[in-house]
Each structure stands twice: as structure tokens, then as C-alpha cells.
Amino acid sequence: MLELYHHNTSVCAVKVRLVLAEKDIDWTGHYIDIIAGEQFTPEFARLNPKCEVPVLVADGRPIRESTLINEYLEDAHPETPLRPDDPYERARMRLWCKVPDDGVHFACADLTFAAHHRHRVLEMSGDEMEEFLNNTKDPGLRERKRAAVLEGFASPFVAAAVQLYEKALDDMNDQLAHTPWLAGDDYTLADVSLTPYVNRVAMLGFGDDWPETRPHLADWFDRVQARANYQPAVRDWLPDELVAALGRNGTSCLDGYEAAKAA
Ligand SMILES: N[C@@H](CCC(=O)N[C@@H](CS)C(=O)NCC(=O)O)C(=O)O
Structure with a gap:
């Protein structure tokens, strides 16, 4: 099961949601209002010490940095490829x-x-x-x-x-x-x-x-x-x-x- 900690307009969260949608992958969301400061709670800081969304939690293991999350999704779900072969x-x-x-x-x-x-x-x-x-x-x-x-x-x-x-x-x-x-x-x-x-x-x-x-x-x-x-x-x-x-x-x-x- 994939869980995404994200925010509606966050550019980095959009990057990850685009890949999840393109690959038609099921996910559960946890909404973090970054303008209200919800990214600064100790619970969220344990998932990402930089206190930034997005964080993807895959089978209980957190992955941060949207570029790396998308590479992870590509590796874990190679169907509908989003990288060239060469x-x-x-x-x-x-x-x-x-x-x-x-x-x-x-x-x-x-x-x-x-x-x-x-x-x-x-x-x-x-x-x-x-x-x-x-x-x-x-x-x-x-x-x-x-x-x-x-x-x-x-x-x-x-x-x-x-x-x-x-x-x-x-x-x-x-x-x-x-x-x-x-x-x-x-x-x-x-x-x-x-x-x-x-x-x-x-x-x-x-x-x-x-x-x-x-x-x-x-x-x-x-x-x-x-x-x-x-x-x-x-x-x-x-x-x-x-x-x-x-x-x-x-x-x-x-x-x-x-x-x-x-x-
Ligand atoms: N390099 C990170 C940047 C993450 C980032 O800056 N996220 C912003 C939203 S797009 C955030 O959570 N900001 C919270 C803050 O500035 O306090 C990534 O690509 O995931």
C-alpha cells in the first residue's frame, strides 16, 4: 500500500500525483496544509526531517524528494514506462x-x-x-x-x-x-x-x-x-x-x- 503525504497546490506533490495517475496506481493520501504549518509537527518531521511534502510511504518505509519518489515509482511499477530505454x-x-x-x-x-x-x-x-x-x-x-x-x-x-x-x-x-x-x-x-x-x-x-x-x-x-x-x-x-x-x-x-x- 502506498501513502502520500501531500498538499493540494504543492508543485512537488503534483509531480508525484501525475505519475501515480499516469500509472493508475492506488494510493492513500494524508493532507498536510503547508501554509498553515502542518509540515512542522514532530510526527511529520520523523518522515521528512526537512519538513517538506511530498513523502511517499511504501510498505511503511518513507521516501522523500519528488524526483527520487518518481524514480522509485518507475522502478517499482515499470508498467506504463515513463523513462526512455536507451x-x-x-x-x-x-x-x-x-x-x-x-x-x-x-x-x-x-x-x-x-x-x-x-x-x-x-x-x-x-x-x-x-x-x-x-x-x-x-x-x-x-x-x-x-x-x-x-x-x-x-x-x-x-x-x-x-x-x-x-x-x-x-x-x-x-x-x-x-x-x-x-x-x-x-x-x-x-x-x-x-x-x-x-x-x-x-x-x-x-x-x-x-x-x-x-x-x-x-x-x-x-x-x-x-x-x-x-x-x-x-x-x-x-x-x-x-x-x-x-x-x-x-x-x-x-x-x-x-x-x-x-x-
Ligand atoms: N526538493 C524537494 C522540495 C520539497 C518542497 O520544497 N516542498 C514544498 C512544497 S512544493 C514544501 O513542503 N514546503 C514546505 C515549507 O516550505 O515549509 C522535493 O522535490 O520533494
């Missing part, structure tokens, strides 16, 4: 899987906090907010969160985050000009790994010009959303009011995003 092609696929882990994930956290989560954190009392921010184990991430909460798009980390994101989106568009999926002819863990990060900036309203500026990326994202795993892994977990609110916020956030892009 070792070189597989290495190329894994390069795409490293893109979030090498920086886009932190950039995504900057943008998400600056555009959305900060508004929930700012509703906390001063003491609650300090506790929430101080609970983050990684000192670098702690400072980035603090800046995004207090300063929004004026955070000194946001310009670099936007530029890193823009480069990744350009790289994807360039690749997708040559192959239908990121690692070649087939949908793989590479596409899974980038889907939630593209979805996040699209939800924040920063992708409306992609059909003109990044047509191959836009086409890929249309195909990604049309796949059978998208609805159960992504859309079913997004409250309608959140989707609507993000669309409305898009205009004001877009100014911040464009300013950061030009900085």
Missing part, C-alpha cells in the same frame, strides 16, 4: 528532471510566496508569522520566504527567480521545437517534472503571451493539460475559488513579474 536518452531525460532541483523550485517558491502565499502569512499574528518563518529549516530558503512575504515582488530574490524561470521556459520552448516531448517522442518523467512549474506560472497569469512568444511551449502545455493524468493529479486539487482569485490577481502580479524580468 541509457543516453535516459540521461538526457534526467537532465530535465534536474531543472527544478537545480534552482527553478526555489524560484517557484519566491514567485508563489510573492504573488499568493504572502497574503495568507500576513494574516497571521506577528508571533505566528515569526514561528512560521523560523520553522523553515534551510536558512537560504528561510530568508527568501521572509523577503517574499514582507516585500512581495520587491524582494531582492524575485528578479533572479524570474530570470531563471524565463531561461528554463526558453530552453523548454527550444527543445520542443525539435521533439514533441522534452526527452523525445514520448511523454516521460521529464515532462512530469516540469508540468507543475509551468502550470504555476500559467496560473499566476504570466503565460498568456506564450502562444506568440513560446509557441512550442504553449502547444506542449495544451497537450499536457489534455492528458488523462492532469485532471486527477492537478485540477481536481485546485479549489475553484483559488483558480478564480489567481486569475484576478494576475494583472497586478504581472506588473511585478514584468519589472523583475526587465531588471
Whole structure:
């Protein structure tokens, strides 16, 4: 039996839910509200000392890090393969899987906090907010969160985050000009790994010009959303009011995003 500790909008949890849905694997969920700080309980810290979702528990044994969880799922459930057979092609696929882990994930956290989560954190009392921010184990991430909460798009980390994101989106568009999926002819863990990060900036309203500026990326994202795993892994977990609110916020956030892009 597989148990997944996850959160509805967490990009890393989406990565794992996409694979579970693609492979049609049964799982039981444990919902951790990471904006309310539920990841900091001692029980959850025993599963993941970094206090982050997702954690997959397979036959009582916890596995953390979404990239590694997805590799585990691929090894344990090789039916509906999501990796190329050829070792070189597989290495190329894994390069795409490293893109979030090498920086886009932190950039995504900057943008998400600056555009959305900060508004929930700012509703906390001063003491609650300090506790929430101080609970983050990684000192670098702690400072980035603090800046995004207090300063929004004026955070000194946001310009670099936007530029890193823009480069990744350009790289994807360039690749997708040559192959239908990121690692070649087939949908793989590479596409899974980038889907939630593209979805996040699209939800924040920063992708409306992609059909003109990044047509191959836009086409890929249309195909990604049309796949059978998208609805159960992504859309079913997004409250309608959140989707609507993000669309409305898009205009004001877009100014911040464009300013950061030009900085
Ligand atoms: N590298 C980790 C990152 C996990 C991560 O940052 N998870 C976020 C949600 S996407 C989280 O739980 N954040 C809690 C927090 O920042 O306190 C992975 O890929 O699983």
C-alpha cells in the first residue's frame, strides 16, 4: 500500500500525483496544509526531517524528494514506462528532471510566496508569522520566504527567480521545437517534472503571451493539460475559488513579474 503525504497546490506533490495517475496506481493520501504549518509537527518531521511534502510511504518505509519518489515509482511499477530505454536518452531525460532541483523550485517558491502565499502569512499574528518563518529549516530558503512575504515582488530574490524561470521556459520552448516531448517522442518523467512549474506560472497569469512568444511551449502545455493524468493529479486539487482569485490577481502580479524580468 502506498501513502502520500501531500498538499493540494504543492508543485512537488503534483509531480508525484501525475505519475501515480499516469500509472493508475492506488494510493492513500494524508493532507498536510503547508501554509498553515502542518509540515512542522514532530510526527511529520520523523518522515521528512526537512519538513517538506511530498513523502511517499511504501510498505511503511518513507521516501522523500519528488524526483527520487518518481524514480522509485518507475522502478517499482515499470508498467506504463515513463523513462526512455536507451541509457543516453535516459540521461538526457534526467537532465530535465534536474531543472527544478537545480534552482527553478526555489524560484517557484519566491514567485508563489510573492504573488499568493504572502497574503495568507500576513494574516497571521506577528508571533505566528515569526514561528512560521523560523520553522523553515534551510536558512537560504528561510530568508527568501521572509523577503517574499514582507516585500512581495520587491524582494531582492524575485528578479533572479524570474530570470531563471524565463531561461528554463526558453530552453523548454527550444527543445520542443525539435521533439514533441522534452526527452523525445514520448511523454516521460521529464515532462512530469516540469508540468507543475509551468502550470504555476500559467496560473499566476504570466503565460498568456506564450502562444506568440513560446509557441512550442504553449502547444506542449495544451497537450499536457489534455492528458488523462492532469485532471486527477492537478485540477481536481485546485479549489475553484483559488483558480478564480489567481486569475484576478494576475494583472497586478504581472506588473511585478514584468519589472523583475526587465531588471
Ligand atoms: N526538493 C524537494 C522540495 C520539497 C518542497 O520544497 N516542498 C514544498 C512544497 S512544493 C514544501 O513542503 N514546503 C514546505 C515549507 O516550505 O515549509 C522535493 O522535490 O520533494
